[in-house]
Amino acid sequence: MPELPEVEVTRQSFASRILGAHVLSLRMGKPLRWPLGCDPGRLEGATVGPVLRRGKYLWVPLSLAGIAAENPPEGLLVHLGMSGALTFAKSLGPSGPHDHFELDTTAGLLRLTDPRRFGAVVWGASMASGLPARLLASLGLEPFDEAMTGAYLHQRLKGRKVSIKQALLAGDIVVGAGNIYACEALFMAGIDPRLAAGLVSRPRCDRLVLAVQEVLRQALAMGGSSLRDFKDAYGSQGHFQLSTRVYGREGEPCRTCATPVRRLVQGQRSTFFCPVCQKK
DNA sequence: AAGTGGACCTGCTAGC
């Protein structure tokens, strides 16, 4: 589920409320992608720092010695996987079979509900050490980083034979665009998703960077996409799924030229595109 | 190094 807009919407919906709060307890349910990596008890009493997002990961700093005293703070790296949602809950203990993590604080109880359990909550002595560091190390640029330019994209795509769609999804060049937004950005940029990444011209790289940024901006403004599970910390759903140009619209008319949208499979994932508006 | 395919896990829907 959650791509960059959903993760960012989630972050914004809970970060300010729990900033400066103290951890009362931490509970893990069924195993997620990786073990927590520490005794849950060690985080009791910790102070919550400013929550950061990197790609589709959230970093929740937890300082045992007060926010400013420790540098850098330890914390939890959280990933929502395919079906995760972080929401504020009313009372301790799972309310359903898919509630697998709870962080109870003096400012509210945060709960991760994740039916497929592809999500993760991993402790790190810092964001730059241990498993968190390893997971973050291979990530590409943030899409709104000023270094994210057509020149950078063109340079990084050079010589790569995979399709441009798969190169976008891989996340080692630019993070944040998952299956929905990669399809949408390629449509906006008028690029055929099957085109070899290394053959995308420099001008088209310029357009693609702008398209990725634009689609993410639009999704963010609509609270993300809620195909099924996604909600922000207060349970609100996103609306971007109602305005996709191609994603999930196989057989329906292209919003630009009315040609039926096509679906194909690339790297075991569905790709949606307009065979007329998107060219090789 | 780059590309491919399998793995993780559960739930929902379309089709027979």
Add this chain to the structure above:
DNA sequence: TGCTAGCAGGTCCACT
């Protein structure tokens, strides 16, 4: 109505 196959927002890892 009930079963089964196929599909779903992610990404790591082993292998060629």
